[in-house]
Amino acid sequence: MATRTRPSSKRCAVIGGSGFLGRHLLERLVDRGYTVNVFDIRQAYELPGVTFHRGDLCDRQALLVALKEVSIVFHCASPAPASDDRALFQRVNIDGTRTVIQACHEAGVQKLILTSSASVVFEGTDIKNGREDLPYAKKPIDYYTETKIQQEKLVLEACSKEKGFLTVAIRPHGIFGPRDPQLVPILIDAARRGKMKFIIGDGSNLVDFTYVENVVHGHILAAEHLKADSPLCGQAYHITNDEPVRFWDFMSQILEGLGYSAPRYHLPYTLVYGIALLLWLIALVLRPLIRIKPTFSPMRVALAGTHHYYSCARAKKDMGYQPLVPLREAIVRTVESYPHLRKGA
Ligand SMILES: NC(=O)C1=CN([C@@H]2O[C@H](COP(=O)(O)OP(=O)(O)OC[C@H]3O[C@@H](n4cnc5c(N)ncnc54)[C@H](O)[C@@H]3O)[C@@H](O)[C@H]2O)C=CC1
């Protein structure tokens, strides 16, 4: 059991702090005068003023060391959605989050801010200006989403004013920006393999893509507004750029910004989804023999061919959220940050 010294309100821990969002978050926290402990299974960098603790969040004892004298915990660790490994998602996102909550109780942590996902309500069909009161997806599109739902429920249910342990969930959508290991690298890899010639559907579907600094801003506002008498306790909040954009326009701007051609030819959504589903089933059957990872998984096709954008009115009202970086500027900064992915580089 950790010794319970009174935690400083400016001492926090970022679980998953070696990751894309986690690192941006802790850089901002340091700028704002917080003392930060990072807890992650890997150490990706070193930063003055930041103490690294390497460990698995399923290991309560290891967590307790990193949470000593900490008052705020940001939990933004998860296996990558593309790993598609059910047992891993269950172990880290569900069992591991239970362990995080338990360790927070033992260490006397006062606030837990979870990075959830707006996808917890997405079932592969259109969502337009979705609010937080939409029901959780009954048929989540993949294991990642299935376990993010359970994870969010665990964290929100753990909120207890009586115990002095307050929780809130931030639901970002389509995070992008410098150092993102997913969106831009996967897109450019597909383009380099000649797979970005087609638009799935008529190309009019609107989607939220959220610049990482805006997501960070939402997390810090949530931590600073989370108090026993505030409406944030036990609630979920969408954090977006508040500028829904056509999915294919956004992809085209990134592609063209890095010197690649934008997709031009249209394919019917149902046809591409059907093919993706078939390939996914074949990959599943063959998994014991060989591991195949189709670029266009059913999940990616659904995300590329439907509307999915969310209202962040609740975050504006309860914590004064406004995106700091507009989409156009965010795209420019992102494109400039990937010189190594430029065509011909
Ligand atoms: N990238 C996106 O578009 C979105 C991400 N999210 C959520 O945001 C959070 C952060 O995502 P990213 O920064 O994009 O991912 P990332 O993969 O860059 O970072 C996740 C970090 O978690 C760490 N981690 C994984 N398993 C761990 C374990 N067992 N113990 C300790 N650390 C572990 C990884 O080492 C990694 O550093 C995740 O919870 C994700 O579900 C939500 C919505 C959209």
Ligand SMILES: CC(C)=CCC[C@@H](C)[C@H]1CC[C@H]2C3=C(CC[C@]12C)[C@@]1(C)CCC(=O)C[C@@H]1CC3
């Ligand atoms: C069609 C194609 C190959 C596009 C390339 C870009 C995709 C890799 C991204 C487009 C939308 C992104 C997205 C996520 C991951 C990367 C994309 C599929 C998430 C699944 C990441 C985790 C979440 O919580 C939800 C995200 C939705 C959007």
